[in-house]
Amino acid sequence: MTRWLIGFCLLVSLPSFADIQLQRVEPANWWVGMQSQRLQIMLYGEQVSDYEPSLHYPGVTLVNTERVDSPNYLFLTLELAKEVKPGLVSIQLRQGDNIALVHKYPLLARDNASAGRPGFSAKDSIYLITPDRFANGNPDNDSLSALEDKLNRTAPGGRHGGDLQGIINHLDYIQAMGFTQIWLNPVLENAMPSYSYHGYAATDFYRVDPRYGSNALYQQLAQQANARGIGVIIDVVLNHIGSQHWWMQDLPSSDWLNFSGQFVATTHRREALHDPYATDWDKRHFSDGWFVETMPDLNQRNPLLATYLIQNSIWWVEYAGLSGIRIDTYSYSEPEFLSQYTARLMAEYPNLNMVGEEWTLNPSIVAYWQRDTQRHDGYQSQLPSLFDFPLQAALVSGLTSQENWNSGLREIYLSLANDYLYGRPQDLVVMPDNHDMSRIFTQLQGDPQLWRMAMVFFATVRGIPQFFYGTEILLANPDSDDHGEIRADFPGGWPADKQNAFTGEHLSPDAKMAQNFMRQLLNWRKNAVAVHQGRFVHYAPLEGTYHYFRLSEKQNLMVVLNKNDQPVKLDLQRMRETLTEFSTATEVLSGKSTALADISVPARTASIFELN
Known part of the structure; x- marks a missing residue:
């Protein structure tokens, strides 16, 4: 019904008598x-203003019409009773008495359960997928004449042909592995001349890249995933666009981009936003600076752009039936806009989850953006979650460093x-790694025992675990830290692959x-309620062991990390206050x-014990 109405809308928007x-x-x-x-609503057409x-x-009222620098845009604000x-909704465009165009704008019925949709939570395990690199379900869309970046599977930074159909084809595998959410790196159109596969330089906010499929196929993916008890998390980029975005040929206004559309590199000094001694120059050159010349930085202080971005996220959640949003480069966007964005999304979907990427090892800066944090400046945020980069770094160092008074498990x-x-x-x-850092198996020096300890830790520590595709088969990058x-x-996502991780064929032991x-x-x-909602209690590491509990x-669970080269027995006297009610324990995996x-x-090893 949705697709039919949109198609009808476009058809009647271009009548034969139209002047525009x-x-x-x-x-x-x-x-x-x-x-x-x-x-x-943003209308775009020649001289539409x-x-x-x-x-x-x-029940629908036109409350405001706004014209901008470019005569080819018209922004309408409607109030819906x-x-x-x-x-x-019949939208007419007139010149004097002449009706130049009648556009039939669809207002659709909303699913009754949409507002109360559940977001991802500590009950879930998230599977992060880079769509271009997971599975090629439709070779016919690998290279398209209208898009410059063609298939080149031999190039680490080239497009390899993975797509949405490939993910749909392997939803059973994802479900069988125990994952209950999938987060896809961005799937929106990236009509960039090269290095477009990663998805973080969008050229159209409302169109799935046709090399991945279509909007309808993305909707189908979410529906089929939901039928298996798997939610879908969209990766949203609010901070920047790709230099080939259609806006760049005709910017709505001179303040649509930061630094008047001229490249000025960001300093990446996020500390300036919190530093009591910081200058306005440092603050501006962090937030308004561009990542690279091919990623123009958006100015969310422009209220029309701010509303556009907010509505775009709402549209995708509603259209595809999503369970959450991952927000790229979170703190680089305008802080007041982020306050408005999170408030609006959580008002529409009170149970939705959103996780922001604030890549710093300073926990006070990560915490600043989360809702319910006590902040020094009264800043308002409704952001439910952030990635725990400080804990990720601590885990890797803790497992690979020697044990002494200030390193090792103590970290x-x-x-x-x-x-x-x-x-x-x-x-x-919480996560062992992601798409922007070396694989966890590489970070842990290719040690399978440390890898198992890390997997147990992230599956049982407080928080919501996320695992990068391929972590489950020890994918590594020992010779290069190139993102490609x-x-x-x-392995197995392409017909000619010698190894197949979906079936286990020819995988190493x-x-x-x-x-x-x-x-x-x-x-x-999936059924470990103590992990989902239990209190977290831990004892300071001692002699190469670390004990924590989920109660x-x-x-009631006890997890023990033992870095020693020999077995260790529990120190019952030391942990008496936690263990006093229990007499036996069952190791859950054996x-x-x-x-x-x-x-x-x-x-x-890391062992999980259920206490009795």
């Missing part, structure tokens, strides 16, 4: 029953001890072991039950 043609109407449709009663708009539809019904303990800074530490997303190598093709381990761990985690009314006094944790 609309090239774009964004968003192309909206829904009745949204929390906000205001809707901004020369026309006077009017509309006719019960709460009782407005679905249908086609993990100290990172978690900083949780008092966060408004909701239990809502942070890190985002390697998933270590890779099969890792895959089986992850499958068992994550499927156990709840229905289940099923072996033991009296607490007899527990011996094997060398260089």
